[in-house]
Amino acid sequence: MKRAIYPGSFDPVTFGHIDMIERSAKMVDELVVAILNNSAKNPLFSVKERVSMLDEITCHLPNVKITCFDGLLIDFARKIEATIIIRGLRAVTDFEYELQIAQTNRIINSQVDTIFLTTSLEYAYLSSTIVKEVASYGGDISHFVPEQLMERIYEKYVTIQNPMDVKN
Numbered sequence: 359m360k361r362a363i364y365p366g367s368f369d370p371v372t373f374g375h376i377d378m379i380e381r382s383a384k385m386v387d388e389l390v391v392a393i394l395n396n397s398a399k400n401p402l403f404s405v406k407e408r409v410s411m412l413d414e415i416t417c418h419l420p421n422v423k424i425t426c427f428d429g430l431l432i433d434f435a436r437k438i439e440a441t442i443i444i445r446g447l448r449a450v451t452d453f454e455y456e457l458q459i460a461q462t463n464r465i466i467n468s469q470v471d472t473i474f475l476t477t478s479l480e481y482a483y484l485s486s487t488i489v490k491e492v493a494s495y496g497g498d499i500s501h502f503v504p505e506q507l508m509e510r511i512y513e514k515y516v517t518i519q520n521p522m523d524v525k526n
């Protein structure tokens with residue numbers, strides 16, 4: 359059984375992530391999409407909200423499971439008996455950091471390999487940060503995320519912006 363982990367923040371999940379999930383799910387028996395539970399990153403969406411969004415948009419993929427983890431990814435890989443970590447590369451700027459992490463992980467556990475998928479060209483520019491930036495100004499995010507998630511993203515900014523409205 360070939361099990362891989364695709365870890366990330368997915369705050370929120372974008373078409374770039376979905377493309378990665380669909381492509382890597384074809385390569386393995388089971389793909390575990392693992393949301394890093396890292397409150398230091400001050401995420402927009404709770405882990406529970408992110409699990410539910412990912413569950414919805416991957417329901418057509420029977421070998422994809424959604425979960426969350428905290429602590430070291432490489433420890434989590436051992437725990438769920440995954441031998442592959444999937445990461446996406448959008449640009450050279452991603453590479454240096456990803457290479458360092460992948461090499462560190464191999465030193466800690468040589469049974470686990472990292473596989474890099476290059477982004478599909480149409481999503482090379484896309485990140486969760488871009489989605490949040492555009493949504494925070496009420497801009498059109500339909501090119502970045504599935505339609506069924508759009509309202510949930512805009513809603514976050516309505517609740518964030520309200521206290522400011524009162525002050526001004």
Ligand code: ADP
Nearest residue numbers: 365366367368374375445446447477481484485
């Ligand atoms: P992290 O905080 O770990 O970078 P992200 O949620 O931003 O988490 O991304 C998770 C993974 O998805 C990373 O490997 C990242 O490189 C990849 N990724 C993000 N956006 C894209 C995209 N547009 N195309 C391909 N891969 C992407």
